[in-house]
Amino acid sequence: MNKIFEKGGKLYWLHSTVDAFETFLHVPGTVTLKGSHVRDAIDLKRLLILVVIAAAPAALFGMWNVGYQHGLAMGQTGVHILEYFWFGFLKVLPLYLVSYIVGLGIEFASSQIRGEEVSEGYLVSGFFIPLIVPVDIPLWMLAVAVAFAVIFGKEVFGGTGMNIWNPALLTRAFLFFSYPNYMSGSDCWIAFKKGETAVADAFTGATPLALDGPAQYGTGFWDLFIGTVPGSVGETSVIAILLGAILLLWTGIASWKIMAGSVLGALLVGWIGNVAGITDIPFYMQLLYGGFAFGTVFMATDPVTSCQTECGKWIYGILIGMLCITVRLFNPGYAEGMMLAILLLNTFAPLIDHCVTSVHISRRAKKFNAA
Amino acid sequence: MSKSIVLKKGLDIPISGKASPDVSKSMVPALVAVQPGGIKGLLPRLLVKEGDRVLCGSPVIADKKNPDILLTAPASGTVKEVVRGEKRKLLAVLIETDALQEYAGFDTEDVKSALLKSGLWTFLTQRPYGVLADPAVSPKAIFVSAFHTAPLAADLEFTLGGEVQAIQKGIDALSKIAPVHVSIDGSLKDSAFARLQSCTVHSFKGKHPAGNVGVQISHISPIQKGETVWTVSLNGLAAIGRLFIKGRYEVRRKVAVCGPAALQPSYVETLPGTPVKDFAPFYGNAGDEVRIISGDVLCGQSVGLDGYLGHDDDQLTIIHEGTDKELLGWIRPIRYKQFSNDHSYFSWLMPWRKYDMDTNLHGGPRPFLMNDNYYSKVLPMDIYPVFLAKACLAGDIEKMEKFGIYEVLPEDLALCEFVDPSKNYIQDYIARGIDLMLKEMA
Numbered sequence: 019m020n021k022i023f024e025k026g027g028k029l030y031w032l033h034s035t036v037d038a039f040e041t042f043l044h045v046p047g048t049v050t051l052k053g054s055h056v057r058d059a060i061d062l063k064r065l066l067i068l069v070v071i072a073a074a075p076a077a078l079f080g081m082w083n084v085g086y087q088h089g090l091a092m093g094q095t096g097v098h099i100l101e102y103f104w105f106g107f108l109k110v111l112p113l114y115l116v117s118y119i120v121g122l123g124i125e126f127a128s129s130q131i132r133g134e135e136v137s138e139g140y141l142v143s144g145f146f147i148p149l150i151v152p153v154d155i156p157l158w159m160l161a162v163a164v165a166f167a168v169i170f171g172k173e174v175f176g177g178t179g180m181n182i183w184n185p186a187l188l189t190r191a192f193l194f195f196s197y198p199n200y201m202s203g204s205d206c207w208i209a210f211k212k213g214e215t216a217v218a219d220a221f222t223g224a225t226p227l228a229l230d231g232p233a234q235y236g237t238g239f240w241d242l243f244i245g246t247v248p249g250s251v252g253e254t255s256v257i258a259i260l261l262g263a264i265l266l267l268w269t270g271i272a273s274w275k276i277m278a279g280s281v282l283g284a285l286l287v288g289w290i291g292n293v294a295g296i297t298d299i300p301f302y303m304q305l306l307y308g309g310f311a312f313g314t315v316f317m318a319t320d321p322v323t324s325c326q327t328e329c330g331k332w333i334y335g336i337l338i339g340m341l342c343i344t345v346r347l348f349n350p351g352y353a354e355g356m357m358l359a360i361l362l363l364n365t366f367a368p369l370i371d372h373c374v375t376s377v378h379i380s381r382r383a384k385k386f387n388a389a
Numbered sequence: 390m391s392k393s394i395v396l397k398k399g400l401d402i403p404i405s406g407k408a409s410p411d412v413s414k415s416m417v418p419a420l421v422a423v424q425p426g427g428i429k430g431l432l433p434r435l436l437v438k439e440g441d442r443v444l445c446g447s448p449v450i451a452d453k454k455n456p457d458i459l460l461t462a463p464a465s466g467t468v469k470e471v472v473r474g475e476k477r478k479l480l481a482v483l484i485e486t487d488a489l490q491e492y493a494g495f496d497t498e499d500v501k502s503a504l505l506k507s508g509l510w511t512f513l514t515q516r517p518y519g520v521l522a523d524p525a526v527s528p529k530a531i532f533v534s535a536f537h538t539a540p541l542a543a544d545l546e547f548t549l550g551g552e553v554q555a556i557q558k559g560i561d562a563l564s565k566i567a568p569v570h571v572s573i574d575g576s577l578k579d580s581a582f583a584r585l586q587s588c589t590v591h592s593f594k595g596k597h598p599a600g601n602v603g604v605q606i607s608h609i610s611p612i613q614k615g616e617t618v619w620t621v622s623l624n625g626l627a628a629i630g631r632l633f634i635k636g637r638y639e640v641r642r643k644v645a646v647c648g649p650a651a652l653q654p655s656y657v658e659t660l661p662g663t664p665v666k667d668f669a670p671f672y673g674n675a676g677d678e679v680r681i682i683s684g685d686v687l688c689g690q691s692v693g694l695d696g697y698l699g700h701d702d703d704q705l706t707i708i709h710e711g712t713d714k715e716l717l718g719w720i721r722p723i724r725y726k727q728f729s730n731d732h733s734y735f736s737w738l739m740p741w742r743k744y745d746m747d748t749n750l751h752g753g754p755r756p757f758l759m760n761d762n763y764y765s766k767v768l769p770m771d772i773y774p775v776f777l778a779k780a781c782l783a784g785d786i787e788k789m790e791k792f793g794i795y796e797v798l799p800e801d802l803a804l805c806e807f808v809d810p811s812k813n814y815i816q817d818y819i820a821r822g823i824d825l826m827l828k829e830m831a
Contacts (some may be wrong), residue, residue: 043717045719045749045751045752046714047749052817054686054688055708056686056807057704057809058730058808059728059734059754060808061751061812062750063732063752064719067720067809068733135754138755175564179756179758180757271733271759275761321760322758323758324759326773327773331760375792378771382611382771
């Protein structure tokens with residue numbers, strides 16, 4: 019690194035930023051100082067870029083779907099696939115710009131204040147945020163929400179790795195509670211140009227969750243599985259999300275126990291709902307609606323905010339699944355339960371871990387006494 | 390043999406430069422060092438001055454807290470220099486060796502006093518905390534690992550397979566202090582150490598750290614609060630046996646000189662305290678670009694060109710310093726030259742490959758981000774490594790106790806440090822935790 023960026027240099031205040039770009043370009047020539055003299059080639063940059071790659075299919079499909087849903091709403095036909103994609107891309111790009119500029123700006127500044135290297139954590143959060151917010155959200159709202167989530171959700175706790183809640187979900191929660199008008203209702207999930215309103219007959223832009231019955235609006239199993247339904251950018255296509263899940267599970271970044279637990283919990287409550295006659299949505303369809311799949315694969319499995327222990331991961335996953343569907347069944351006002359289910363379990367993850375480790379410790383003590 | 394234990398967790402780091410048993414040299418260094426630094430818990434008091442004559446086994450340094458504990462000369466000769474560091478800290482006593490070795494004689498009637506007088510007591514380590522054994526304590530048991538699994542470590546079947554008799558004698562002696570447990574390599578059909586008597590032989594099968602005595606203890610009889618056990622290396626045990634056979638202090642051993650930067654990695658029979666410069670043929674002119682480690686790459690000490698072979702080490706590893714920057718390293722889909730245990734690289738496709746590893750950190754230090762499971766898959770112990778490391782970082786004694794500080798030494802978590810994508814110095818955290826325990830419990 020150039021001398022002026024080092025301590026005492028004129029541009030020391032840019033130290034963390036320069037370092038971030040430098041280490042982005044190449045693995046630095048730092049050597050081990052103590053302990054293990056050799057190290058595995060893996061680093062957090064590699065792990066986190068893989069999460070971004072895993073989410074890329076959902077993002078790309080989502081961009082196309084933004085255009086496609088707009089076309090449906092406008093009653094357009096015969097539009098080329100790339101035109102849909104381009105429309106969606108132009109809609110989503112500003113969200114990405116705002117997410118990364120605001121988020122990384124705060125991240126760089128606080129790293130500099132703490133005198134640490136810039137952590138890669140926001141690379142992933144910043145990629146998720148545009149995928150889980152309404153595509154037409156005013157950009158200033160997004161900026162405020164991102165700033166809130168990064169400062170109060172992450173930096174005050176000490177930055178990446180120290181946060182209690184998933185920063186991306188915190189962004190969404192902030193928007194949800196501060197600007198509810200933009201986060202629910204029938205047309206927030208479709209992109210419109212200025213002055214446009216839906217013209218297609220009998221079109222409703224509400225996500226399938228906001229409707230009472232699934233099949234009648236062209237939201238059957240395959241529509242939901244492929245993802246040609248309204249919704250926030252990344253959440254609609256279950257198949258694209260599953261592609262990401264395969265990568266995350268293979269590399270072991272995400273825990274299969276959390277994913278499996280969440281699915282099991284959701285199926286259980288969905289089934290109870292069927293048996294008790296609370297809902298006529300078949301229980302397996304619950305897995306395809308709304309943000310469940312995206313939340314299960316990308317949000318619940320965040321290694322920082324989820325449970326650490328293996329047994330805890332099962333409990334954590336199952337509770338997320340159960341809570342998500344419970345909210346759907348009993349809260350007609352806002353049927354999307356995934357975000358709050360995950361944030362709530364994020365809060366309780368340390369408690370679950372505490373219980374699991376306490377059991378482990380007393381089991382060890384018993385083993386000792388027996389020996 | 391009482392039982393065979395298979396450990397599924399662990400990792401054999403595929404590093405190149407294994408010492409070949411075909412070439413084996415013997416050397417008598419012109420100079421040897423007696424170093425108190427490598428022995429945790431020894432407060433050195435100097436017993437000799439420059440110009441003194443010493444025999445092989447003559448006391449050189451005594452422990453201030455317990456003057457019965459002696460560190461003795463590994464060879465006879467003349468004290469050439471007393472090396473001191475900052476604040477006059479005693480670093481080493483250099484002895485110019487005689488051409489013809491003279492040995493001090495020891496009476497081996499009483500086991501403890503023979504061990505103390507000969508200096509072989511310093512090969513006994515006490516757990517918890519991995520400190521020099523306290524003669525006043527009667528330990529629950531004494532544990533010996535008869536195989537190494539650390540990267541490139543010396544093959545003990547090769548180096549000590551011919552000394553079963555001495556080892557047996559050592560066990561006979563130690564078993565008068567406490568029951569002895571020996572762990573042998575279960576993957577071998579016929580281990581030279583399988584038929585040792587007057588001890589319990591356990592068989593362990595698995596990747597590193599299956600050969601670490603700490604891991605073995607946790608499977609044989611975990612250490613709990615208030616208990617103490619002792620451990621001794623197999624080389625130390627053989628030396629103890631020789632003491633009781635010949636009545637003299639003989640610590641010559643076969644040392645594996647190995648590593649990706651070692652020229653013709655092979656075995657050398659020599660003394661502890663041999664200067665690194667005597668190993669010059671193994672690193673040639675590359676002295677400035679290599680790191681010389683007394684011990685293995687995971688938990689050995691970097692001793693430098695002016696250093697000496699450690700007191701209880703039978704391995705000298707030479708690796709390149711990894712100061713080169715690697716353009717777009719982390720983002721390349723394939724990095725053929727780098728090893729990673731993680732599936733985001735493709736090393737798992739080529740399990741037969743050995744890698745020329747260097748000392749590069751491969752990333753920047755970050756807070757812990759991955760789950761405990763990411764680390765515990767290389768730790769075959771009933772312990773949560775991240776919880777323990779964090780408890781040590783926080784200095785929370787109660788939590789450290791609960792999460793198993795009594796059972797571990799830094800070396801047991803060395804692999805957790807190796808695989809850590811956040812590049813934490815986990816061994817250092819554990820060492821700090823142990824130091825805090827020692828301070829608070831004293």
